[in-house]
Amino acid sequence: MKVYKKLMNALAAVEKIVLVISTLLILVLTVGNVFSRKVIHRSWSFTEELVVAVFVLITLLAAALACREKGGLVSLTLVTDRLPKKLEKPSVILITVLCIVFSAILLKYGMDKVLTQLANGKRTFVLNWPEWIFWSFVPIGAGCMILHFIEYCLDFCLKKDDEKEDK
Template identity: 80%
Template sequence: MKVFKKIMNAVAAVENCILVVSTLLILILTVGNVFSRKVIHRSWSFTEELVVAVFVLITLMAAALACREGELVNLSLVTDRLPRKLKKPSVILSTVLCIIFTAILFWFGMDKVITQLENGKRTFVLNWPEWIFWSFVPIGSGCMILHFIEYCIDYCTDKIKKEDK
Protein backbone atom coordinates (compact mmCIF):
# COMPACT_ATOMS: atom_id res chain seq x y z
CA MET A 1 0.00 0.00 0.00
CA LYS A 2 2.91 2.35 0.68
CA VAL A 3 4.20 1.78 -2.86
CA PHE A 4 0.79 2.68 -4.29
CA LYS A 5 0.71 5.88 -2.23
CA LYS A 6 4.22 6.83 -3.38
CA ILE A 7 3.21 6.27 -6.99
CA MET A 8 0.08 8.36 -6.52
CA ASN A 9 2.09 11.14 -4.87
CA ALA A 10 4.41 11.12 -7.89
CA VAL A 11 1.43 11.22 -10.26
CA ALA A 12 -0.02 14.16 -8.31
CA ALA A 13 3.33 15.97 -8.45
CA VAL A 14 3.46 15.52 -12.23
CA GLU A 15 -0.14 16.74 -12.50
CA ASN A 16 0.72 19.82 -10.44
CA CYS A 17 3.69 20.56 -12.72
CA ILE A 18 1.48 20.15 -15.80
CA LEU A 19 -1.04 22.56 -14.28
CA VAL A 20 1.61 25.18 -13.53
CA VAL A 21 3.24 24.97 -16.96
CA SER A 22 -0.13 24.91 -18.74
CA THR A 23 -1.42 27.92 -16.83
CA LEU A 24 1.76 29.86 -17.57
CA LEU A 25 1.50 28.89 -21.24
CA ILE A 26 -2.08 30.16 -21.43
CA LEU A 27 -1.11 33.36 -19.64
CA ILE A 28 1.83 34.03 -21.97
CA LEU A 29 -0.14 33.22 -25.12
CA THR A 30 -3.16 35.28 -24.16
CA VAL A 31 -1.24 38.33 -22.96
CA GLY A 32 1.11 38.07 -25.93
CA ASN A 33 -1.81 37.91 -28.36
CA VAL A 34 -3.49 40.93 -26.78
CA PHE A 35 -0.22 42.86 -26.87
CA SER A 36 0.36 41.85 -30.48
CA ARG A 37 -3.16 42.90 -31.52
CA LYS A 38 -3.06 46.26 -29.75
CA VAL A 39 0.54 47.31 -30.39
CA ILE A 40 1.65 45.53 -33.58
CA HIS A 41 -1.88 45.22 -35.02
CA ARG A 42 -1.36 41.57 -35.89
CA SER A 43 -3.18 38.73 -34.21
CA TRP A 44 -1.54 35.44 -33.31
CA SER A 45 -4.02 33.14 -34.97
CA PHE A 46 -2.50 30.00 -33.46
CA THR A 47 -3.26 31.02 -29.88
CA GLU A 48 -6.93 30.05 -30.03
CA GLU A 49 -6.14 26.44 -30.95
CA LEU A 50 -3.52 26.09 -28.26
CA VAL A 51 -5.43 27.86 -25.51
CA VAL A 52 -8.60 25.82 -26.04
CA ALA A 53 -6.65 22.54 -26.06
CA VAL A 54 -4.63 23.48 -22.98
CA PHE A 55 -7.81 24.53 -21.16
CA VAL A 56 -9.12 21.00 -21.68
CA LEU A 57 -5.91 19.64 -20.19
CA ILE A 58 -6.09 22.03 -17.22
CA THR A 59 -9.71 21.17 -16.55
CA LEU A 60 -9.11 17.42 -16.52
CA MET A 61 -5.89 17.62 -14.47
CA ALA A 62 -7.53 19.88 -11.89
CA ALA A 63 -10.52 17.54 -11.76
CA ALA A 64 -8.16 14.62 -11.18
CA LEU A 65 -6.49 16.41 -8.27
CA ALA A 66 -9.92 17.24 -6.86
CA CYS A 67 -10.77 13.52 -7.05
CA ARG A 68 -7.74 12.84 -4.90
CA GLU A 69 -9.31 14.83 -2.08
CA GLY A 70 -12.84 13.54 -2.70
CA GLU A 71 -13.97 16.99 -3.74
CA LEU A 72 -14.93 16.59 -7.37
CA VAL A 73 -18.42 15.17 -7.39
CA ASN A 74 -19.60 15.47 -3.86
CA LEU A 75 -23.20 16.30 -3.11
CA SER A 76 -23.16 15.82 0.61
CA LEU A 77 -26.77 16.80 1.22
CA VAL A 78 -27.77 13.15 1.61
CA THR A 79 -24.50 11.54 2.70
CA ASP A 80 -23.95 13.94 5.61
CA ARG A 81 -27.25 12.81 7.10
CA LEU A 82 -26.52 9.11 6.77
CA PRO A 83 -25.68 7.05 9.83
CA ARG A 84 -22.00 6.47 10.34
CA LYS A 85 -22.14 2.81 9.27
CA LEU A 86 -23.61 3.76 5.87
CA LYS A 87 -20.97 6.35 4.99
CA LYS A 88 -18.35 3.88 3.74
CA PRO A 89 -20.82 2.06 1.48
CA SER A 90 -21.98 5.41 0.10
CA VAL A 91 -18.38 6.43 -0.67
CA ILE A 92 -17.77 3.06 -2.34
CA LEU A 93 -20.96 3.38 -4.42
CA SER A 94 -20.10 6.95 -5.38
CA THR A 95 -16.58 5.87 -6.36
CA VAL A 96 -17.86 3.00 -8.49
CA LEU A 97 -20.31 5.28 -10.31
CA CYS A 98 -17.65 7.95 -10.85
CA ILE A 99 -15.18 5.37 -12.16
CA ILE A 100 -17.80 4.02 -14.58
CA PHE A 101 -18.49 7.54 -15.90
CA THR A 102 -14.79 8.36 -16.16
CA ALA A 103 -14.03 5.02 -17.83
CA ILE A 104 -16.65 5.87 -20.46
CA LEU A 105 -14.95 9.24 -20.93
CA PHE A 106 -11.61 7.45 -21.27
CA TRP A 107 -13.05 4.96 -23.76
CA PHE A 108 -14.56 7.60 -26.04
CA GLY A 109 -11.45 9.77 -25.73
CA MET A 110 -9.25 6.86 -26.82
CA ASP A 111 -11.65 6.08 -29.65
CA LYS A 112 -11.37 9.68 -30.87
CA VAL A 113 -7.56 9.61 -30.61
CA ILE A 114 -7.33 6.34 -32.55
CA THR A 115 -9.75 7.59 -35.21
CA GLN A 116 -7.74 10.77 -35.66
CA LEU A 117 -4.50 8.82 -35.83
CA GLU A 118 -5.96 6.62 -38.57
CA ASN A 119 -7.43 9.56 -40.51
CA GLY A 120 -4.40 11.81 -40.09
CA LYS A 121 -6.62 14.80 -39.28
CA ARG A 122 -4.71 17.99 -38.55
CA THR A 123 -5.55 21.32 -36.92
CA PHE A 124 -6.42 24.26 -39.16
CA VAL A 125 -3.90 26.86 -38.09
CA LEU A 126 -0.93 25.00 -36.61
CA ASN A 127 -1.35 21.97 -38.87
CA TRP A 128 -0.53 19.70 -35.92
CA PRO A 129 -2.08 16.24 -35.65
CA GLU A 130 -5.39 16.60 -33.77
CA TRP A 131 -4.81 13.39 -31.84
CA ILE A 132 -2.23 15.27 -29.77
CA PHE A 133 -4.89 17.58 -28.36
CA TRP A 134 -7.51 14.84 -28.03
CA SER A 135 -5.04 12.70 -26.08
CA PHE A 136 -5.59 15.09 -23.17
CA VAL A 137 -9.02 13.50 -22.61
CA PRO A 138 -7.86 9.91 -21.97
CA ILE A 139 -4.83 11.13 -20.02
CA GLY A 140 -6.97 13.29 -17.74
CA SER A 141 -9.66 10.67 -17.30
CA GLY A 142 -7.05 8.01 -16.54
CA CYS A 143 -5.64 10.23 -13.80
CA MET A 144 -9.16 10.79 -12.48
CA ILE A 145 -9.78 7.04 -12.25
CA LEU A 146 -6.55 6.55 -10.32
CA HIS A 147 -7.41 9.34 -7.89
CA PHE A 148 -10.98 8.11 -7.38
CA ILE A 149 -9.55 4.73 -6.39
CA GLU A 150 -6.94 6.38 -4.17
CA TYR A 151 -9.54 8.45 -2.34
CA CYS A 152 -11.83 5.48 -1.80
CA ILE A 153 -8.98 3.38 -0.40
CA ASP A 154 -7.86 6.22 1.87
CA TYR A 155 -11.42 6.80 3.07
CA CYS A 156 -12.16 3.14 3.70
CA THR A 157 -8.88 2.55 5.54
CA ASP A 158 -9.52 5.61 7.74
CA LYS A 159 -6.51 7.53 6.42
CA ILE A 160 -8.76 10.51 5.79
CA LYS A 161 -9.93 12.50 8.77
CA LYS A 162 -13.69 12.39 8.76
CA GLU A 163 -15.70 15.27 10.18
CA ASP A 164 -18.21 13.01 11.91
CA LYS A 165 -15.75 11.31 14.25
Template identity: 35%
Template sequence: MSRMLSYVEYTLVVLALGTMSVLTFANVLSRYFLNSSISYTEEITVNLFVLLTFVGASIGVKRGAHLGFTLIYDRLIGFKRVFLALFSSALVLLFFSAVLYFGIDLVMTQMARNRMTPALGWPQWIFTIMMPIGCLLCIIRTIEATVLSLKEQIKGEENTTT
Protein backbone atom coordinates in the same frame (compact mmCIF):
# COMPACT_ATOMS: atom_id res chain seq x y z
CA MET B 1 3.84 6.44 -6.72
CA SER B 2 1.47 9.04 -5.30
CA ARG B 3 4.25 11.60 -4.83
CA MET B 4 5.52 11.08 -8.36
CA LEU B 5 1.98 11.33 -9.75
CA SER B 6 1.45 14.54 -7.75
CA TYR B 7 4.66 15.94 -9.22
CA VAL B 8 3.49 15.10 -12.74
CA GLU B 9 0.05 16.62 -12.11
CA TYR B 10 1.40 19.86 -10.67
CA THR B 11 4.01 20.14 -13.42
CA LEU B 12 1.33 19.72 -16.10
CA VAL B 13 -0.89 22.32 -14.45
CA VAL B 14 1.94 24.84 -14.09
CA LEU B 15 3.14 24.34 -17.67
CA ALA B 16 -0.37 24.48 -19.14
CA LEU B 17 -1.43 27.57 -17.19
CA GLY B 18 1.89 29.32 -17.79
CA THR B 19 1.79 28.63 -21.52
CA MET B 20 -1.84 29.74 -21.75
CA SER B 21 -1.05 32.98 -19.91
CA VAL B 22 1.97 33.82 -22.05
CA LEU B 23 0.21 33.03 -25.34
CA THR B 24 -2.94 34.93 -24.42
CA PHE B 25 -0.95 37.96 -23.25
CA ALA B 26 1.15 37.91 -26.43
CA ASN B 27 -2.03 37.74 -28.50
CA VAL B 28 -3.52 40.70 -26.62
CA LEU B 29 -0.36 42.73 -27.25
CA SER B 30 -0.38 41.71 -30.90
CA ARG B 31 -4.00 42.79 -31.33
CA TYR B 32 -3.40 46.08 -29.56
CA PHE B 33 -0.15 47.13 -31.21
CA LEU B 34 -0.27 45.36 -34.56
CA ASN B 35 -4.05 45.17 -35.10
CA SER B 36 -3.52 41.53 -35.93
CA SER B 37 -4.10 38.32 -34.04
CA ILE B 38 -1.66 35.43 -33.69
CA SER B 39 -3.66 32.69 -35.39
CA TYR B 40 -2.51 29.64 -33.46
CA THR B 41 -2.86 30.98 -29.91
CA GLU B 42 -6.55 30.19 -29.61
CA GLU B 43 -5.99 26.64 -30.85
CA ILE B 44 -3.29 25.94 -28.28
CA THR B 45 -5.08 27.76 -25.44
CA VAL B 46 -8.36 25.89 -25.89
CA ASN B 47 -6.63 22.52 -26.00
CA LEU B 48 -4.45 23.30 -22.98
CA PHE B 49 -7.61 24.32 -21.13
CA VAL B 50 -8.93 20.77 -21.63
CA LEU B 51 -5.74 19.36 -20.11
CA LEU B 52 -5.89 21.88 -17.27
CA THR B 53 -9.51 20.95 -16.51
CA PHE B 54 -8.92 17.20 -16.29
CA VAL B 55 -5.64 17.41 -14.39
CA GLY B 56 -7.19 19.99 -12.06
CA ALA B 57 -10.09 17.60 -11.46
CA SER B 58 -7.58 14.87 -10.64
CA ILE B 59 -5.85 17.12 -8.12
CA GLY B 60 -9.25 18.01 -6.65
CA VAL B 61 -10.13 14.34 -6.22
CA LYS B 62 -6.81 13.71 -4.48
CA ARG B 63 -7.33 16.60 -2.08
CA GLY B 64 -11.02 15.95 -1.54
CA ALA B 65 -11.66 19.49 -2.69
CA HIS B 66 -14.77 18.88 -4.78
CA LEU B 67 -18.04 20.21 -3.52
CA GLY B 68 -20.20 17.57 -1.98
CA PHE B 69 -23.52 17.15 -0.26
CA THR B 70 -22.77 14.96 2.74
CA LEU B 71 -25.94 15.26 4.84
CA ILE B 72 -27.05 11.68 4.14
CA TYR B 73 -23.52 10.29 4.22
CA ASP B 74 -22.76 11.90 7.59
CA ARG B 75 -25.91 10.43 9.15
CA LEU B 76 -25.16 6.88 8.05
CA ILE B 77 -23.05 4.46 10.05
CA GLY B 78 -21.38 1.13 9.45
CA PHE B 79 -22.11 -0.86 6.32
CA LYS B 80 -24.55 1.71 4.91
CA ARG B 81 -21.86 4.39 4.95
CA VAL B 82 -19.31 2.08 3.31
CA PHE B 83 -21.88 1.07 0.68
CA LEU B 84 -22.68 4.71 -0.14
CA ALA B 85 -18.97 5.56 -0.42
CA LEU B 86 -18.37 2.60 -2.74
CA PHE B 87 -21.49 3.38 -4.79
CA SER B 88 -20.56 7.02 -5.34
CA SER B 89 -16.99 6.06 -6.20
CA ALA B 90 -18.28 3.47 -8.66
CA LEU B 91 -20.39 6.13 -10.38
CA VAL B 92 -17.40 8.46 -10.67
CA LEU B 93 -15.25 5.62 -12.01
CA LEU B 94 -17.95 4.68 -14.50
CA PHE B 95 -18.14 8.26 -15.77
CA PHE B 96 -14.39 8.71 -16.16
CA SER B 97 -14.05 5.24 -17.69
CA ALA B 98 -16.67 6.11 -20.32
CA VAL B 99 -14.94 9.40 -21.11
CA LEU B 100 -11.59 7.56 -21.25
CA TYR B 101 -13.00 4.94 -23.63
CA PHE B 102 -14.58 7.46 -25.99
CA GLY B 103 -11.52 9.71 -25.72
CA ILE B 104 -9.25 6.88 -26.82
CA ASP B 105 -11.70 6.06 -29.63
CA LEU B 106 -11.59 9.70 -30.76
CA VAL B 107 -7.77 9.74 -30.69
CA MET B 108 -7.62 6.53 -32.73
CA THR B 109 -10.12 7.91 -35.25
CA GLN B 110 -8.13 11.12 -35.63
CA MET B 111 -4.93 9.12 -36.14
CA ALA B 112 -6.58 6.88 -38.74
CA ARG B 113 -8.01 9.86 -40.66
CA ASN B 114 -4.80 11.87 -40.32
CA ARG B 115 -6.69 14.94 -39.04
CA MET B 116 -4.65 18.10 -38.71
CA THR B 117 -5.27 21.24 -36.68
CA PRO B 118 -6.39 24.23 -38.74
CA ALA B 119 -3.85 26.85 -37.65
CA LEU B 120 -0.73 24.86 -36.81
CA GLY B 121 -1.18 21.89 -39.11
CA TRP B 122 -0.24 19.51 -36.29
CA PRO B 123 -1.92 16.12 -35.90
CA GLN B 124 -5.16 16.72 -33.97
CA TRP B 125 -4.62 13.63 -31.78
CA ILE B 126 -1.71 15.38 -30.04
CA PHE B 127 -4.23 17.71 -28.43
CA THR B 128 -7.07 15.19 -28.08
CA ILE B 129 -4.90 12.71 -26.16
CA MET B 130 -4.96 15.15 -23.25
CA MET B 131 -8.54 14.09 -22.50
CA PRO B 132 -7.82 10.35 -22.00
CA ILE B 133 -4.67 11.16 -20.02
CA GLY B 134 -6.65 13.44 -17.72
CA CYS B 135 -9.37 10.80 -17.29
CA LEU B 136 -6.78 8.17 -16.46
CA LEU B 137 -5.37 10.47 -13.76
CA CYS B 138 -8.90 11.00 -12.39
CA ILE B 139 -9.52 7.23 -12.30
CA ILE B 140 -6.27 6.63 -10.42
CA ARG B 141 -7.03 9.40 -7.93
CA THR B 142 -10.62 8.22 -7.41
CA ILE B 143 -9.43 4.72 -6.57
CA GLU B 144 -6.78 6.17 -4.26
CA ALA B 145 -9.29 8.45 -2.51
CA THR B 146 -11.80 5.61 -2.11
CA VAL B 147 -9.22 3.29 -0.55
CA LEU B 148 -8.08 6.03 1.85
CA SER B 149 -11.68 6.85 2.77
CA LEU B 150 -12.49 3.21 3.48
CA LYS B 151 -9.35 2.82 5.59
CA GLU B 152 -10.35 5.89 7.63
CA GLN B 153 -13.88 4.54 8.14
CA ILE B 154 -12.57 1.15 9.29
CA LYS B 155 -10.06 2.83 11.59
CA GLY B 156 -12.77 5.14 12.96
CA GLU B 157 -15.09 2.23 13.69
CA GLU B 158 -12.30 0.34 15.45
CA ASN B 159 -11.64 3.37 17.68
CA THR B 160 -15.32 3.72 18.62
CA THR B 161 -15.72 0.04 19.52
CA THR B 162 -12.63 -0.15 21.73
Protein backbone atom coordinates in the same frame (compact mmCIF):
# COMPACT_ATOMS: atom_id res chain seq x y z
CA MET C 1 -0.13 0.11 0.05
CA LYS C 2 2.94 2.27 0.73
CA VAL C 3 4.27 1.72 -2.80
CA TYR C 4 0.88 2.60 -4.25
CA LYS C 5 0.75 5.79 -2.18
CA LYS C 6 4.26 6.78 -3.31
CA LEU C 7 3.27 6.24 -6.94
CA MET C 8 0.12 8.29 -6.48
CA ASN C 9 2.09 11.08 -4.79
CA ALA C 10 4.52 11.08 -7.72
CA LEU C 11 1.62 11.20 -10.20
CA ALA C 12 0.04 14.09 -8.30
CA ALA C 13 3.36 15.95 -8.32
CA VAL C 14 3.66 15.52 -12.09
CA GLU C 15 0.05 16.66 -12.53
CA LYS C 16 0.72 19.78 -10.46
CA ILE C 17 3.82 20.61 -12.52
CA VAL C 18 1.85 20.15 -15.76
CA LEU C 19 -0.92 22.38 -14.38
CA VAL C 20 1.54 25.15 -13.48
CA ILE C 21 3.28 25.00 -16.86
CA SER C 22 -0.06 24.86 -18.71
CA THR C 23 -1.44 27.83 -16.80
CA LEU C 24 1.69 29.85 -17.50
CA LEU C 25 1.49 28.89 -21.18
CA ILE C 26 -2.10 30.11 -21.39
CA LEU C 27 -1.16 33.33 -19.59
CA VAL C 28 1.77 34.05 -21.92
CA LEU C 29 -0.20 33.21 -25.07
CA THR C 30 -3.24 35.24 -24.10
CA VAL C 31 -1.34 38.30 -22.90
CA GLY C 32 1.00 38.08 -25.88
CA ASN C 33 -1.92 37.89 -28.29
CA VAL C 34 -3.65 40.88 -26.69
CA PHE C 35 -0.40 42.87 -26.79
CA SER C 36 0.17 41.87 -30.41
CA ARG C 37 -3.35 42.89 -31.45
CA LYS C 38 -3.34 46.22 -29.62
CA VAL C 39 0.24 47.36 -30.29
CA ILE C 40 1.38 45.62 -33.48
CA HIS C 41 -2.15 45.21 -34.91
CA ARG C 42 -1.51 41.57 -35.78
CA SER C 43 -3.34 38.71 -34.13
CA TRP C 44 -1.67 35.42 -33.24
CA SER C 45 -4.15 33.08 -34.86
CA PHE C 46 -2.54 29.96 -33.40
CA THR C 47 -3.30 30.94 -29.80
CA GLU C 48 -6.94 29.91 -29.97
CA GLU C 49 -6.10 26.30 -30.90
CA LEU C 50 -3.48 25.98 -28.20
CA VAL C 51 -5.42 27.73 -25.45
CA VAL C 52 -8.57 25.64 -25.99
CA ALA C 53 -6.59 22.39 -26.00
CA VAL C 54 -4.60 23.34 -22.91
CA PHE C 55 -7.81 24.38 -21.12
CA VAL C 56 -9.13 20.85 -21.66
CA LEU C 57 -5.94 19.45 -20.16
CA ILE C 58 -6.09 21.83 -17.19
CA THR C 59 -9.76 21.04 -16.53
CA LEU C 60 -9.30 17.27 -16.53
CA LEU C 61 -6.07 17.25 -14.49
CA ALA C 62 -7.52 19.68 -11.96
CA ALA C 63 -10.60 17.46 -11.69
CA ALA C 64 -8.33 14.47 -11.09
CA LEU C 65 -6.49 16.29 -8.31
CA ALA C 66 -9.82 17.35 -6.81
CA CYS C 67 -10.79 13.67 -6.66
CA ARG C 68 -7.66 13.01 -4.64
CA GLU C 69 -8.16 15.80 -2.12
CA LYS C 70 -10.91 14.65 0.24
CA GLY C 71 -13.12 13.61 -2.63
CA GLY C 72 -13.41 17.28 -3.55
CA LEU C 73 -14.85 16.62 -6.97
CA VAL C 74 -17.79 14.65 -5.65
CA SER C 75 -18.24 16.28 -2.27
CA LEU C 76 -21.87 17.28 -2.62
CA THR C 77 -22.75 16.05 0.84
CA LEU C 78 -26.32 17.23 1.16
CA VAL C 79 -27.64 13.67 1.26
CA THR C 80 -24.61 11.74 2.55
CA ASP C 81 -24.20 13.95 5.65
CA ARG C 82 -27.69 13.02 6.73
CA LEU C 83 -27.09 9.27 6.43
CA PRO C 84 -26.32 7.14 9.49
CA LYS C 85 -22.61 6.50 10.15
CA LYS C 86 -22.91 2.84 9.15
CA LEU C 87 -23.97 3.90 5.63
CA GLU C 88 -21.09 6.33 5.20
CA LYS C 89 -18.59 3.81 3.82
CA PRO C 90 -21.07 2.09 1.46
CA SER C 91 -22.14 5.47 0.09
CA VAL C 92 -18.53 6.47 -0.60
CA ILE C 93 -17.93 3.14 -2.32
CA LEU C 94 -21.09 3.54 -4.44
CA ILE C 95 -20.19 7.10 -5.40
CA THR C 96 -16.66 5.99 -6.27
CA VAL C 97 -17.94 3.16 -8.46
CA LEU C 98 -20.29 5.52 -10.31
CA CYS C 99 -17.51 8.08 -10.81
CA ILE C 100 -15.14 5.39 -12.07
CA VAL C 101 -17.79 4.18 -14.52
CA PHE C 102 -18.22 7.75 -15.81
CA SER C 103 -14.44 8.22 -16.07
CA ALA C 104 -14.06 4.86 -17.83
CA ILE C 105 -16.67 5.91 -20.41
CA LEU C 106 -14.79 9.19 -20.89
CA LEU C 107 -11.54 7.23 -21.25
CA LYS C 108 -13.04 4.83 -23.80
CA TYR C 109 -14.58 7.51 -25.99
CA GLY C 110 -11.49 9.68 -25.67
CA MET C 111 -9.29 6.79 -26.82
CA ASP C 112 -11.71 6.05 -29.68
CA LYS C 113 -11.42 9.66 -30.81
CA VAL C 114 -7.60 9.60 -30.55
CA LEU C 115 -7.41 6.37 -32.58
CA THR C 116 -9.81 7.78 -35.18
CA GLN C 117 -7.72 10.95 -35.46
CA LEU C 118 -4.57 8.84 -35.83
CA ALA C 119 -6.15 6.74 -38.57
CA ASN C 120 -7.54 9.73 -40.47
CA GLY C 121 -4.40 11.82 -40.13
CA LYS C 122 -6.56 14.89 -39.50
CA ARG C 123 -4.63 18.04 -38.67
CA THR C 124 -5.49 21.35 -36.99
CA PHE C 125 -6.36 24.30 -39.19
CA VAL C 126 -3.82 26.89 -38.11
CA LEU C 127 -0.86 25.02 -36.63
CA ASN C 128 -1.28 21.99 -38.90
CA TRP C 129 -0.49 19.68 -35.98
CA PRO C 130 -2.05 16.22 -35.74
CA GLU C 131 -5.37 16.53 -33.90
CA TRP C 132 -4.76 13.35 -31.92
CA ILE C 133 -2.22 15.27 -29.83
CA PHE C 134 -4.91 17.55 -28.45
CA TRP C 135 -7.51 14.77 -28.13
CA SER C 136 -5.05 12.68 -26.12
CA PHE C 137 -5.60 15.07 -23.20
CA VAL C 138 -9.08 13.54 -22.67
CA PRO C 139 -7.99 9.92 -22.01
CA ILE C 140 -4.99 11.12 -20.00
CA GLY C 141 -7.24 13.19 -17.73
CA ALA C 142 -9.82 10.39 -17.47
CA GLY C 143 -7.12 7.87 -16.53
CA CYS C 144 -5.81 10.18 -13.83
CA MET C 145 -9.33 10.65 -12.49
CA ILE C 146 -9.86 6.88 -12.28
CA LEU C 147 -6.61 6.44 -10.36
CA HIS C 148 -7.42 9.28 -7.95
CA PHE C 149 -11.00 8.07 -7.37
CA ILE C 150 -9.62 4.67 -6.39
CA GLU C 151 -6.98 6.32 -4.21
CA TYR C 152 -9.57 8.43 -2.37
CA CYS C 153 -11.86 5.47 -1.80
CA LEU C 154 -9.01 3.33 -0.46
CA ASP C 155 -7.81 6.14 1.80
CA PHE C 156 -11.34 6.72 3.10
CA CYS C 157 -12.11 3.07 3.74
CA LEU C 158 -8.74 2.27 5.32
CA LYS C 159 -8.77 5.44 7.44
CA LYS C 160 -12.16 4.55 8.87
CA ASP C 161 -10.98 1.02 9.68
CA ASP C 162 -7.86 2.37 11.40
CA GLU C 163 -9.96 4.79 13.47
CA LYS C 164 -12.22 1.95 14.59
CA GLU C 165 -9.21 -0.11 15.68
CA ASP C 166 -7.81 2.85 17.68
CA LYS C 167 -11.06 3.13 19.65
